[in-house]
Amino acid sequence: MSDLVITRTQGPVGIIQFNRPEQLNALNATVAQAVIAAAQAFDSNPSIGCIVLTGSPKAFAAGADISEMAGMNAAEIARLDYFAEWQQFVDVKTPKIAAVNGYALGGGCEVMMMCDFAIAGENAKFGQPEIKLGVIAGIGGTQRMTRLIGRSRSMEMHLTGRMMGAQEALQAGLIARVVADDDVVTDAIKTATTIAGYSRPALRMVRETVMRAEELSLQDGLLHERRVFHALFGSEDQTEGMAAFLEKRKPAFTAR
Numbered sequence: 001m002s003d004l005v006i007t008r009t010q011g012p013v014g015i016i017q018f019n020r021p022e023q024l025n026a027l028n029a030t031v032a033q034a035v036i037a038a039a040q041a042f043d044s045n046p047s048i049g050c051i052v053l054t055g056s057p058k059a060f061a062a063g064a065d066i067s068e069m070a071g072m073n074a075a076e077i078a079r080l081d082y083f084a085e086w087q088q089f090v091d092v093k094t095p096k097i098a099a100v101n102g103y104a105l106g107g108g109c110e111v112m113m114m115c116d117f118a119i120a121g122e123n124a125k126f127g128q129p130e131i132k133l134g135v136i137a138g139i140g141g142t143q144r145m146t147r148l149i150g151r152s153r154s155m156e157m158h159l160t161g162r163m164m165g166a167q168e169a170l171q172a173g174l175i176a177r178v179v180a181d182d183d184v185v186t187d188a189i190k191t192a193t194t195i196a197g198y199s200r201p202a203l204r205m206v207r208e209t210v211m212r213a214e215e216l217s218l219q220d221g222l223l224h225e226r227r228v229f230h231a232l233f234g235s236e237d238q239t240e241g242m243a244a245f246l247e248k249r250k251p252a253f254t255a256r
């Protein structure tokens with residue numbers, strides 16, 4: 001594991017931290033591989049029920065590493081299918097929370113949007129400034145931001161390259177919650193601990209089903225949801241969860 005990324009666990013939570021603070025956690029190929037490997041390792045560890053991805057006080061990540069990309073030509077960047085590997089991070093089934101302090105720009109904002117939701121500090125700043133570099137977002141910015149905040153606001157962000165503050169990002173729906181800067185990681189770990197305590201099959205299914213809302217027609221999405229709801233009655237956690245409610249006790253979910 002590269003020292004550009006730090007991993008640790010806290011109870012059932014796997015924590016991944018970008019560790020290039022001097023470069024504002026600019027994402028190069030080594031960082032990408034390390035984050036993906038860490039997320040996959042947590043995903044295959046049954047004791048981990050939720051992942052928190054975070055950065056440093058000044059930056060979650062200020063984008064793809066411009067010094068790594070600057071000298072590439074079109075043929076080379078296409079041959080490498082540059083940053084296509086981030087799809088493997090998206091494919092991790094364990095819920096992922098982005099805990100954002102400081103800048104989440106370009107690829108940093110895009111990796112944040114690959115997470116299931118984001119909790120950010122009051123001074124966090126978001127944007128897709130690639131237009132200022134003569135390019136555009138390349139790992140989902142035009143697609144995920146548009147789905148999250150709508151075409152008008154997304155278009156403005158991509159065309160101007162301006163930054164959005166935390167309160168605006170909250171109102172727009174780009175992030176789920178704003179907390180004091182110092183509380184971001186603690187709050188994300190607390191939230192992740194709550195999530196990790198729930199039924200793992202139900203967590204996997206609700207993630208998939210919510211994501212389907214962006215892909216399917218309403219009728220197909222509703223049918224998918226109902227079928228998943230029915231199928232979860234085959235899980236021991238459904239028996240336990242409902243019995244615990246009726247017996248007025250805390251459920252002990254065990255399915256992995």
Ligand code: HXC
Nearest residue numbers: 022023024026062063064065066067083106107129138139
């Ligand atoms: C490489 C970066 C970087 C980046 C910051 N640094 N962002 N290096 N790639 N994306 C480095 C700086 O060069 C500098 O290094 C150090 O981090 C501190 O940054 P400063 O600019 O001195 O800090 P500050 O003045 O506070 O300005 C912060 C900032 C600015 C506004 C965030 O750094 C900035 O605009 N960064 C670039 C943001 C960006 O354009 N991101 C999109 C990248 S393209 P030295 O060595 O000088 O100290 C992208 C495409 C994704 O993400 C798609 C891929 C397929």
